[in-house]
Amino acid sequence: MLLAVIAGCDTAPGPEPLDRRPPVLSDFAYAPREVDLGTLPPEQIVGGEVQVPITFSVVAQDPDGPVAEVTYLIKAPLEVDRALEVGTMAAVGEGRYEATTTLRVPVGEIGDYALIVYAVDADAQLSNQVRGTVALFSSGEAPVIEGVEAIPDTLRPPGELVLIATVSDPDGLENIAQVVGRAPAGFVFQMFDDGQSQGDAAAGDGRFTARFDVPSATPGVQTFSFQATDRSGLKSAVVTKDVVIE
Numbered sequence: 626m627l628l629a630v631i632a633g634c635d636t637a638p639g640p641e642p643l644d645r646r647p648p649v650l651s652d653f654a655y656a657p658r659e660v661d662l663g664t665l666p667p668e669q670i671v672g673g674e675v676q677v678p679i680t681f682s683v684v685a686q687d688p689d690g691p692v693a694e695v696t697y698l699i700k701a702p703l704e705v706d707r708a709l710e711v712g713t714m715a716a717v718g719e720g721r722y723e724a725t726t727t728l729r730v731p732v733g734e735i736g737d738y739a740l741i742v743y744a745v746d747a748d749a750q751l752s753n754q755v756r757g758t759v760a761l762f763s764s765g766e767a768p769v770i771e772g773v774e775a776i777p778d779t780l781r782p783p784g785e786l787v788l789i790a791t792v793s794d795p796d797g798l799e800n801i802a803q804v805v806g807r808a809p810a811g812f813v814f815q816m817f818d819d820g821q822s823q824g825d826a827a828a829g830d831g832r833f834t835a836r837f838d839v840p841s842a843t844p845g846v847q848t849f850s851f852q853a854t855d856r857s858g859l860k861s862a863v864v865t866k867d868v869v870i871e
Contacts, residue, residue, distance in 0.1 A: 647750035648687040650695075652721075655681035655740060655757045662735065662857030663765030663796065670856045673732050673803060675761070682723040683714065683755060685744040695722040695744045702736030714742070728759065732802050733858025735761045763857035768794040768801050770853055773866040781871040783840045787824060788866065790816055790833045792853045802856045804833040809847045816851075842870045 660677050669676045679699075685692045695714040700707070709730070714722035728738060738759045744752040769792065776787040794800045804816040816835045820828030824836040833853075847868045853861040 645689045645748055645750065646687070648685055648692050648744040648746045648752040650683050650685050650742060650744055650752050650755045652684040653681070653742060653755035653757065654683075655679065655759075657759065658757070659760040659762065662732075662761060662763045663800075663855075663859075665856065667799065667856070670732060670802060675728075675730050675732055675734070675858075677728040677730075677759070677761070678725065679728055679740070679759060680723070680725045681714075681740060681742070681757070682717075682721055683742050684720045685722055685752065686720050687744075687746045690747055692720075692744050693747050693749075695742065697724055697726075698739075698741045699726070699728060700739040700741065701730070701734070702738065709738075730761070731858075732854060732856065733860070735763060735858055737761075763859055765800070765855065765857050765859060766795040767859035768792055768853040768855050768861045770804075770851055770861050770864040773849075773851055773864055775849075775866055775868045778867075779869040779871060780839060780842070782842050783838075786837045786839050786868065788816070788835045788837075788849060788851075790851045790853070790864070792818075792831050792833055792861070794853075794855055796855065798829060798831050800855045800857075801831075802854050802858075804851065804853045806835055807850045809849065844870050846870075 685695050697712055698708040699710045701709050714724040717723050740757040741754055743754045771791045771793055774789040780786055790804055792804055806814050814835050816833035817823050817825045818833045823834050825834040847870055848865050850863050850865045852863050
């Protein structure tokens with residue numbers, strides 16, 4: 626009888642080992658590794674925002690049990706503490722985890738974006754980190770503001786002022802993301818080449834228009850400045866235009 630009791634005790638669970646090991650990440654793969662913003666299709670640049678799909682995978686293994694979660698972070702260039710995005714990766718079998726996300730950054734924010742992955746197990750132990758870099762760059766040429774018209778260039782308020790910036794781009798007019806102006810008071814305004822907004826006469830002719838009603842203004846010379854930006858974030862030189870207020 627005593628032997629039976631002892632045998633039964635042999636099958637009881639013992640204390641948890643004190644040397645449980647953390648999970649280990651390996652075989653990290655991701656794409657793309659670099660993106661030339663000047664070659665992106667128009668549908669990947671929406672409202673002044675660049676959208677870059679990223680896919681990545683990693684093998685996560687824990688010698689002492691299951692992996693609880695695999696997490697990824699994306700950080701902007703020179704950002705140490707803040708992540709642009711945090712997400713979890715899905716298990717797809719045989720210890721491999723995968724994820725697909727879209728990196729969304731403002732046009733012109735080129736540089737090396739860090740991709741960081743780590744895992745945690747059921748004991749809240751952290752794995753090693755695996756890291757990668759997605760380089761956003763531009764190989765194109767900047768747009769050019771060829772000239773700016775003010776109609777009229779001498780204004781006696783109240784009246785209407787129309788500003789037209791003629792813009793070209795070595796990579797084609799469709800590569801121009803936006804043209805903006807800055808008023809003497811400092812506010813920034815959008816200019817349009819859609820044949821509708823702000824009295825723009827024709828769509829796609831490279832003449833970007835802004836129109837203002839001027840009920841009153843301080844007499845003297847008022848200087849407006851203009852700049853164009855292409856889809857990869859390259860900016861033209863700043864061009865100014867004087868308007869005389871009488």
